[in-house]
Amino acid sequence: MSKVKPFRLTMAAVALLIPLALAAIVFFLARYSWQAIGFNGLRFLWTINWNLGNLYGNTVIHHGYEVPPGANYGILAFIVGTLFSSFLAILFAVPVSVGTAMFLSEKAPARMRPWLTMLVELVAVVPSVVFGLWGIFVLVPLIANWISPAITAVFGFIPFFNMNNSTGSGYGLLAASIVLALMITPIITTTLYDALNQVPRELRESAYALGATHFEVVASTMLPTARVTLIGGIVLALGRALGETMAVLMVSGGALNYLPGTIFTPISTMAAFILSQLDSALQDPSNMAVKSLAEIALVLFVITVLVNAAARLLVRRTINVRNA
Amino acid sequence: MGAGAAALLVAGLGAGAASAAQTVTLTETGSSLLYPLFNIWVPHFEKAHPGIRVTTQSTGSGTGIAQAIKGLVQIGASDAYMSNGQLKQSPGILNIPLAISAQSINYNLPGLNGHHLVFSGPVLAGIYSGTINNWDSPAIAKLNPGVKLPNHKIIPVHRTDGSGDTFIFSQYLSFSTPDWNSKIGYGTSISWPAVQGGLGAQGNPGMVEALKGNKYSIAYVGVSFAQQIDAAKLGTAKLVNRAGKAVLPTAKTVSAAAAALGDKTPTDERISLIFAPGANSYPIINYEYAIVNKKQANKATADAVKTLLTWASNQGNAEQYLKQVHFKALPKKIRELSAKQIAQIEG
Numbered sequence: 001m002s003k004v005k006p007f008r009l010t011m012a013a014v015a016l017l018i019p020l021a022l023a024a025i026v027f028f029l030a031r032y033s034w035q036a037i038g039f040n041g042l043r044f045l046w047t048i049n050w051n052l053g054n055l056y057g058n059t060v061i062h063h064g065y066e067v068p069p070g071a072n073y074g075i076l077a078f079i080v081g082t083l084f085s086s087f088l089a090i091l092f093a094v095p096v097s098v099g100t101a102m103f104l105s106e107k108a109p110a111r112m113r114p115w116l117t118m119l120v121e122l123v124a125v126v127p128s129v130v131f132g133l134w135g136i137f138v139l140v141p142l143i144a145n146w147i148s149p150a151i152t153a154v155f156g157f158i159p160f161f162n163m164n165n166s167t168g169s170g171y172g173l174l175a176a177s178i179v180l181a182l183m184i185t186p187i188i189t190t191t192l193y194d195a196l197n198q199v200p201r202e203l204r205e206s207a208y209a210l211g212a213t214h215f216e217v218v219a220s221t222m223l224p225t226a227r228v229t230l231i232g233g234i235v236l237a238l239g240r241a242l243g244e245t246m247a248v249l250m251v252s253g254g255a256l257n258y259l260p261g262t263i264f265t266p267i268s269t270m271a272a273f274i275l276s277q278l279d280s281a282l283q284d285p286s287n288m289a290v291k292s293l294a295e296i297a298l299v300l301f302v303i304t305v306l307v308n309a310a311a312r313l314l315v316r317r318t319i320n321v322r323n324a
Numbered sequence: 325m326g327a328g329a330a331a332l333l334v335a336g337l338g339a340g341a342a343s344a345a346q347t348v349t350l351t352e353t354g355s356s357l358l359y360p361l362f363n364i365w366v367p368h369f370e371k372a373h374p375g376i377r378v379t380t381q382s383t384g385s386g387t388g389i390a391q392a393i394k395g396l397v398q399i400g401a402s403d404a405y406m407s408n409g410q411l412k413q414s415p416g417i418l419n420i421p422l423a424i425s426a427q428s429i430n431y432n433l434p435g436l437n438g439h440h441l442v443f444s445g446p447v448l449a450g451i452y453s454g455t456i457n458n459w460d461s462p463a464i465a466k467l468n469p470g471v472k473l474p475n476h477k478i479i480p481v482h483r484t485d486g487s488g489d490t491f492i493f494s495q496y497l498s499f500s501t502p503d504w505n506s507k508i509g510y511g512t513s514i515s516w517p518a519v520q521g522g523l524g525a526q527g528n529p530g531m532v533e534a535l536k537g538n539k540y541s542i543a544y545v546g547v548s549f550a551q552q553i554d555a556a557k558l559g560t561a562k563l564v565n566r567a568g569k570a571v572l573p574t575a576k577t578v579s580a581a582a583a584a585l586g587d588k589t590p591t592d593e594r595i596s597l598i599f600a601p602g603a604n605s606y607p608i609i610n611y612e613y614a615i616v617n618k619k620q621a622n623k624a625t626a627d628a629v630k631t632l633l634t635w636a637s638n639q640g641n642a643e644q645y646l647k648q649v650h651f652k653a654l655p656k657k658i659r660e661l662s663a664k665q666i667a668q669i670e671g
Contacts, residue, residue, distance in 0.1 A: 051515030056407040068409075070509065136530075141537060169479060169523050169538045254484030254524020256516045266523060268484075276526070279386035280486030280513035285409030 029298045036291035039065040040073050044295065047074030049257055052280060052289050059286045066286045073292040075299065077259055081267035082300070084173060084260060085248065086241040089180035090234060096181070097188035098230070102218055104189075105196040117193065124186035132250030135179045140251060143178075144170030148264050159262065166264040171253030173260050173267045179247050184237035191233030195226035228315055235311040242304050245271040270300045346375070348628040353381040354388015354401030355488055356527060357425060357546045358612050361649050362401065365640050369632060372639075376628045385488045386512055392615040393417060398629050400615035403488020404512055405594035416618045418665050419594050421611035422636050424582050424652040426573045427492055429561040429608075430553050431542040432535045433459065433474065437559035440572060442467040444564035445500025445599070445607070451542065452480050452497065453504070454519040459540060467564070474540070477521050481534045481543035484524035486512040492598055492610045493544040496563075499599040500607075532556060544608075547573055548649040565607045566599050573606050578652050581605035586655045593661055611658075612651070616669060623671030630669050637662045 030037075037044075039062070053071030060069045100120065108116050148163040148170070155161035166172065199222045207221040223230075253266025254276065260267050268276075274293050281289035352362055359382035366378045383391075385402035392400030393414045405419045429443055447463050450456035456463050460473040483490045494510035508514055516522070523541070525534040529552075531543045536556045545553060553560065562570035571577045581600035589595050599607045614633055620626035641653040654662070 049515065052511060052513055054509045055409070055511045057409075057509075059409055072515075136533060144537065166521065169534070169541075171523060171525075171534070249484070250526060250530075254526070256484075256518070256524065258518035261520075268524075276484045277486065277513055279384035280511065282386040282390040283404075283407065283410060283486075283512060285407065285413050 026298075026301065029294055029301065033291050033294035033298055035065060036073070036288060036295045039063060039067065039288060040292060040295065044073060044075060044292075045079070045299070046076050047072075048077040048259060049074045050077075052277075052284060055280070055283050055285075055289075065288065067288045068284055068286060071284075071286075071288060073289075073295075075270065075273075075296055077255060077257065078268050078270045078273045078296065079299070079303070080259055081173070081176075081252070081255065082242060082269040082271070082303070085176040085180060085252070085267060085269055086238055088173070088177035088263075089184060089241045090238055092177060092181035093185045093188055093237065094234065097185050097192060097233075098223075100185070100189045101192035101196060102223075104193050106214070106218055117190075120186050120189050120193075122186075123182070124190070126183075128183065128244060128247040129250075131179050131183055132247040135175055135247060135251035139178060140170035140175050142170070143175055143264075144168060147174070151263070161263055163262065163264045166262045166266075168264060169253065169266075170264075171251055171266055172255075172264050173252075174263045175251040175253075176248045176267060176269070179251055180241045180244055183244065183247065184241055187237045187240060188230070188233040191236070192226060192230050195229035196222055199225045231311065231315045235308055238307055238311070239304055242307065243271050243300065244269075245275050248272045249275055270296050270303075346624065347377055348375060348624050349377045349379065350399060350625070350628055350632060351379050351381070351397040352399040352401055352614075353383045353391055353397045354399075354615070355385045355403050355612065356382040357403055357488060357548055358401040358422065360548060361423065361612075361645065361651060364645050364648055365636060368645070369635055369640070372635070373628075373631055376631060378632065384486055385491075386486045389615050392617060395617060395621070398616070398620065398625060399632070402613045402615050403610060404491040405596075405611070405613055406615065411594075418616045418618060418668065419592060420614045420616060420633055420637070420662050420665050421593055421654055421658055422614050422633075423612050423641060423646060424578065424597075424654060425610055425612050426547040426578045426606060426650075426652070427489055427544055427608040427610075428547055428550065428553065428573050429542065429563060430535055430545050431559045431561065432539055433559055434539055436471065436473075437557055439471065440560060440562045441471065442562045442564065442570040445496055445504075449497040449501040449504040451478055452482065452519065452522075453508070453517040454522075457519070457521070467570075476540045479521055479523055479538050479541035480519055481523045481525050481531060481538070481541050482516050483513075483527070483531065485526055487527075488512060488610070489528065489544055489546050490514060492596075492608055495596055495598040496608050499596075500564075500566075532558075548651065550650050563607050565603075565605050566601050567603045567605070569603050571604060571606050573608075575652065577604050577606035578609050581607070581609045582652060582655060586657050589658060589661060591661060591664065593658070593665065609652075611654075618668050618670065620669060620671050626669050626671035630666050633666050633669075634663070637666075 049072050051072045053068030055068050057069045059066050148168055151161050152163045207217045248269050249272035255266040255268050274296055281293055362380040385404055388400030388402045391397045457478055459478055460475045491512045494514050498505040498510045525531045528546050528549050531545050532552045535541050535543050535558050562572050564570050580602050584600040584602040584605050585597050597609045637659050
């Protein structure tokens with residue numbers, strides 16, 4: 001008789017809980033949205049017309065599914081809004097984060113360092129609805145009155161950067177991206193800061209011994225060592241940005257049925273759209289609206305996993321190239 | 325605020341003293357338009373009925389209806405009545421009017437905010453579908469002779485969250501404009517046409533913010549936000565009613581519209597009051613509903629629900645409560661219909 005190993009068994013059971021919970025979520029989403037997947041087909045992903053249909057009319061049978069008359073679900077605009085805003089946010093956040101982390105680990109006065117680090121970490125715990133409020137009352141007017149005209153004046157010859165092709169209200173892609181960038185900056189900063197602190201002392205001192213300036217030490221010795229961690233931090237941040245809901249909902253301008261033509265145009269992201277439509281979707285007697293929202297959640301999940309996998313692949317590649 | 329808290333405290337103490345006989349707790353959730361009124365009502369109601377506690381929550385009309393159907397809450401608050409389809413699925417649900425609300429069309433037009441511009445359903449439909457996109461377009465000018473309108477793009481603002489305000493606004497457009505009715509229709513969330521330069525906002529506070537922040541914008545706002553509109557010095561439009569007259573949302577025009585359709589209200593009280601007949605009728609008014617399951621968990625809960633609804637639609641309709649949110653009282657005939665519906669609630 002083999003020996004029962006209670007410690008190992010309990011630990012294994014606990015460890016299995018997390019992947020099981022994840023699998024349960026995916027299973028539930030897929031099962032719940034199954035009818036929507038059948039009804040929507042692939043045009044769900046590449047059409048931009050979202051219409052709950054007439055919720056006060058009698059439901060009709062369409063392609064074998066019971067739906068409100070006129071119902072049509074296309075989410076391309078939300079996919080584009082999600083990807084655009086998240087990637088722009090990364091674009092804004094990475095230079096700021098790298099600069100901040102470098103300053104904290106190299107140039108900040110030693111006595112101030114713990115305080116400054118704490119301040120950065122504090123930004124990470126600000127609730128997203130607070131960012132949203134700040135966005136509405138500070139950032140959006142700032143964009144409308146100052147940032148948009150400035151960008152238009154410099155880059156206006158490119159239609160994508162010309163505010164005259166949109167409302168110029170301040171709500172939109174740019175506002176969403178900046179708010180997202182602020183929210184993810186501490187994630188990237190703290191991961192990179194920790195990595196920079198772990199660069200072996202010898203490495204840094206050898207570089208100095210070779211006559212490198214302070215900047216050269218940081219830029220060509222320390223940053224490459226911390227590169228993998230940096231990319232890891234960016235992936236983590238991207239995951240957060242893709243799924244952020246409340247803050248984006250408050251400043252994105254809630255676009256429906258069109259793709260963003262400029263950086264100032266209103267957008268909707270998938271997560272924010274699920275939240276904003278749920279209340280009305282609940283009134284759909286055929287339930288197809290709620291099921292389609294569940295399908296959006298499923299697509300968002302798949303996109304997040306894909307982005308994550310792609311980033312990991314990228315990291316592995318970088319390491320291999322360096323080792324070759 | 326302080327007075328309200330004190331009233332709550334008194335009510336709480338009263339409940340403690342009176343209730344060796346159990347306290348029943350009722351939960352209300354739903355419409356963000358009704359929420360302020362419930363918060364005004366509850367301290368007074370609890371004082372008068374120490375055995376009943378009421379908790380309120382602002383979540384949205386769709387949530388209110390859904391949770392009342394599922395039995396998660398006793399009272400769902402909604403700006404929109406339930407559809408036939410929903411009622412077929414959940415036949416035991418009552419729609420009981422608690423008060424009358426209205427909606428204003430507001431705009432931020434430099435130099436003209438003090439002037440009540442006139443809009444009609446078809447012109448608003450044109451603005452919200454992008455066929456009318458300039459303030460000085462002939463269609464708007466025709467309704468406002470003698471007004472010097474600016475040559476500037478219109479920014480139409482709509483709600484992005486599911487909303488009773490979207491429901492009644494799109495009903496006004498649907499009932500007055502056949503083209504809008506066939507292409508877009510009405511609902512708490514509709515498939516807004518892609519208007520270059522249009523804007524979505526969250527909730528009534530978001531609508532007011534969007535108006536304030538954007539010159540040349542236009543939006544629809546629940547009348548309980550009239551104070552914020554006035555404080556921000558935004559313009560309020562006169563709307564063309566079914567009789568072809570342009571009217572402002574005032575006590576007189578809202579009551580006229582309510583009276584015009586009061587007699588038509590069926591026994592289940594599900595009716596749209598939008599685009600009512602009558603020369604003085606304001607075209608965008610609606611009943612604010614309590615969505616209630618006929619069959620409550622037990623007799624004590626059922627009695628408490630009946631007490632609350634009866635109080636709300638009678639004593640609760642007193643001017644002292646309603647005027648704070650700019651709502652109007654229900655006509656007597658409607659209160660009688662409601663009493664019959666309330667009597668059907670049982671444990």
